[in-house]
Structures are given as structure tokens and as C-alpha cells.
Amino acid sequence: MKFLVIPAFEPDEKLIKLLEEVSALNLFQIIVVDDGSGDKFNNIFVEAEKYAIVLVHGVNKGKGAALKTAFTYIKGLNEDGIIVTADSDGQHTVSDIIKVSNSLRIDEAAITTGARYFTGKVPLKSKVGNTITKYIYFLVSGLFLNDTQCGLRAFSVSSIPFLLSINGDRYEYEMNMLLLAKKNGLSIKEVPIETVYIDDNSGSHFSPVKDAVKIYGEIFRFTLSSIAAFATDYAAYGLLSLLFAALPTSLMLVFSNVGARLISSTLNFNINKKFVFKHSEKGKGSLIRYFSLAAGILGLNTIILLGLNTLSGGNIYLLKLIAELACFAISFTAQKLFVFKMKNEKEKKSIARLPILKKEEEPCVIRNF
Known part of the structure; x- marks a missing residue:
């Protein structure tokens, strides 16, 4: 059929x-x-x-x-x-x-x-x-x-x-x-x-405005959340780089980058869970997944940062900005599909059994068989 x-x-x-x-x-x-x-x-x-x-x-x-x-x-x-x-x-x-x-x-x-x-x-x-x-x-x-x-x-x-x-x-x-x-x-x-x-x-x-907001809303919220986390991360990175300025450049970059990410990722996790992906899972599952991802992103970010410094040297703040932009798309995709999964399998099956219309809504009428 x-x-x-x-x-x-x-x-x-x-x-x-x-x-x-x-x-x-x-x-x-x-x-x-x-x-x-x-x-x-x-x-x-x-x-x-x-x-x-x-x-x-x-x-x-x-x-x-x-x-x-x-x-x-x-x-x-x-x-x-x-x-x-x-x-x-x-x-x-x-x-x-x-x-x-x-x-x-x-x-x-x-x-x-x-x-x-x-x-x-x-x-x-x-x-x-x-x-x-x-x-x-x-x-x-x-x-x-x-x-x-x-x-x-x-x-x-x-x-x-x-x-x-x-x-x-x-x-x-x-x-x-x-x-x-x-x-x-x-x-x-x-x-x-x-x-x-x-x-x-x-x-x-x-509607180009109203419907576009709905279509892109999650991406917009994630972008704003990422900007807030980046601002926090960047500020902490600057302060920590001054604190560790006496260390060799490579160590200073690693310590500053890791310390800044610990601070910003805590903020980012809470914003993304509550306001971006509106994830309702209880327990520590999403927290563990998030920081596992954050560790992976941090490692990639640090490798990019060190690689850029080795290849070009230059302004460490500009290098940090480039590394963050490179990891943005990876972070969004992984958080949506892995960290803040829309529904677990049990929830999906439950949703599939629910009627489309709420009780207080006017029911759908079949006009022709």
C-alpha cells in the first residue's frame, strides 16, 4: 500500500x-x-x-x-x-x-x-x-x-x-x-x-521570521550559550596565562587552557541542559557524558592550540580564538546526539503510544472513509 x-x-x-x-x-x-x-x-x-x-x-x-x-x-x-x-x-x-x-x-x-x-x-x-x-x-x-x-x-x-x-x-x-x-x-x-x-x-x-526562529531556535540558543561560555573561558584563560606566565610557553598554554575550560564547561553544561536542549534526564548520566565530551574537546582544542603555536607562534589570544572556532561544530553535534539525547529508548516507545491531541483540544474529525 x-x-x-x-x-x-x-x-x-x-x-x-x-x-x-x-x-x-x-x-x-x-x-x-x-x-x-x-x-x-x-x-x-x-x-x-x-x-x-x-x-x-x-x-x-x-x-x-x-x-x-x-x-x-x-x-x-x-x-x-x-x-x-x-x-x-x-x-x-x-x-x-x-x-x-x-x-x-x-x-x-x-x-x-x-x-x-x-x-x-x-x-x-x-x-x-x-x-x-x-x-x-x-x-x-x-x-x-x-x-x-x-x-x-x-x-x-x-x-x-x-x-x-x-x-x-x-x-x-x-x-x-x-x-x-x-x-x-x-x-x-x-x-x-x-x-x-x-x-x-x-x-x-x-513566515520568514516566526518559523525561522522555530527551525533554528535550538541552534541559536546553542550559539548564545557558546558565546557566554567562550567569554568566560577566554577571560579565565587570560587571567590564568598571567598567573602561569613564569612557566615555559607550552606548559603555560596547557595549564591556562585546562583551567579555563573547567570553569567555562561547568557554566556551559547547566545552560545547555536547562535552556538549549531542555533535557529532563535525572541523575548524573548527562553530566558524565558532557564532561567526557568536554575532555575530548579540550584535548582536541589543546592539540590545535599547541600546533598553531608551533607552526606560527604569534599572539596566544588569537590562537585560542582560532582553536575555539574549530571545535564549535563538533561540540554542538556531539552534545545534541550524545550528551543531551532527546529521549531514551523507553521514553520514545512511550511517546509513540500517546495520542497526538491533548484532551482539552478539539479532536480531529474524519470527513470521509
Whole structure:
């Protein structure tokens, strides 16, 4: 069985055109999620019911929440198969939907994502946004993807527990999916697709500021935390270098660097645990992992510092700055994937069993079977 999931918020006739074309192929069970579009758009969804199962959110919850609602519905069907997600605004062609769905096996632990290469007439905000995001993603994950924002993706039904465990209800959900895939044993592969923008992407509900903050929020918080820790580390390094000034240069660098890192890492651990990764694990597990990582980063940092001093000599404060910048990406990736793991396996299984909607929220309505 192949499922095509289309989250839709205030769609227009482009959604109906897509549904007509896909339905004519008789390849997919189509599921559309009306994400709180309101009465004004009832005629669109009544028409959509001719081709698809329509699930309805009483209020707008966001693209991530709409996808989770569809995944929960599919999970309840107890059918093996492949899930393809596509946008409702006409940016994904039927041929590309088929191409992405055919790129994945039912038993494959992977995410296939469409990859646009942004040739031709592309809105500037889309081109700039994708460029920034893909390099940030590379910095964080070590994996280079040409297109991290494409909503055309495919995964097996067996991946649903993972998909439901991912944080985020809006556009950040799709980025979190890519960030956590490797950690959960899912490979990521790209399939080239057409770059289609209609009316300069005027139908998009993506907010460049509000949604960007959600997508990049964790990275921003980590950067600010790192700046605070670096300022503390750098100040302590300067004071300790004066204290150990009588020692040979190599010893002075080692003692100053180690002492400064002990001070700054204590501050950094507490900020990252409480405010950056919002990690709730009790006990000393994350503390032990953090200082094990800190020891490794410190060793690497010190080797870089000594190496730069040996090769070039020069200002020891400038060398310290270069060494810190070199270790930044490694530190973020390791802390996210190793130190402050989102959930342990027991917690993941528990989350996968929870319903998507809270008791006080209006339940999802199935308009068509």
C-alpha cells in the first residue's frame, strides 16, 4: 500500500488539480489534512473528498501537527507500505511524487527527500532561505543535503513511531526530522525533482521570521550559550596565562587552557541542559557524558592550540580564538546526539503510544472513509 499525505491550510484549486491527477493513476491512498482552514474553504475540502480521505483539525495546529495526525491515522490501519508527503500548493508534480515513492522499499529504514536545485526563476527569499538552512544543517549534522526544506518526502510505514516522537508542530518539524534521522538509524537520500514556484510562492504560509526562529531556535540558543561560555573561558584563560606566565610557553598554554575550560564547561553544561536542549534526564548520566565530551574537546582544542603555536607562534589570544572556532561544530553535534539525547529508548516507545491531541483540544474529525 502507498499513502500520499497532503497537509493543507487554506488551499486553492491547485490542491484539487493535484488530487485529480494523482487519483487518476490509482497508485495511492490519498489522505488530506485540513489544518483548521475554516468555513471559507469548505468547498475546497468537499471537492477533495471525491479523491481522498479528509481529516480535519478544528483549529490551525501547524504543518507538523497535520502530518502527525495523518501518520496516526495510517498507523491505525495496520497496513505495511510507504508514505509520501507532498505540499498542497502545486509545487510538487505528479511525476516527482511517483519518482520519490519509487525510490524507497517498504522495508527500508530511510527517508527519501526531494531535492530541488533552484534553477530558473526562483523567489529570492526561497533561494536564500534554503542556502542558509542547508549549510546550518551541514554544520550540525555533518551531512550535506542540497535541499533541507522540501516537503516531498517518503518513508516506510514502519517509521511511524519515530515520526510521531519528533518534537515540533509547525515547519520546524520537518527540520527536526532530518536532524534526528541519523540518530534513529534512518539514512537520508535525495532524489532530484523539479523546482516549481507558482506566483513567486505567494501561496506559502511560511513566515520568514516566526518559523525561522522555530527551525533554528535550538541552534541559536546553542550559539548564545557558546558565546557566554567562550567569554568566560577566554577571560579565565587570560587571567590564568598571567598567573602561569613564569612557566615555559607550552606548559603555560596547557595549564591556562585546562583551567579555563573547567570553569567555562561547568557554566556551559547547566545552560545547555536547562535552556538549549531542555533535557529532563535525572541523575548524573548527562553530566558524565558532557564532561567526557568536554575532555575530548579540550584535548582536541589543546592539540590545535599547541600546533598553531608551533607552526606560527604569534599572539596566544588569537590562537585560542582560532582553536575555539574549530571545535564549535563538533561540540554542538556531539552534545545534541550524545550528551543531551532527546529521549531514551523507553521514553520514545512511550511517546509513540500517546495520542497526538491533548484532551482539552478539539479532536480531529474524519470527513470521509
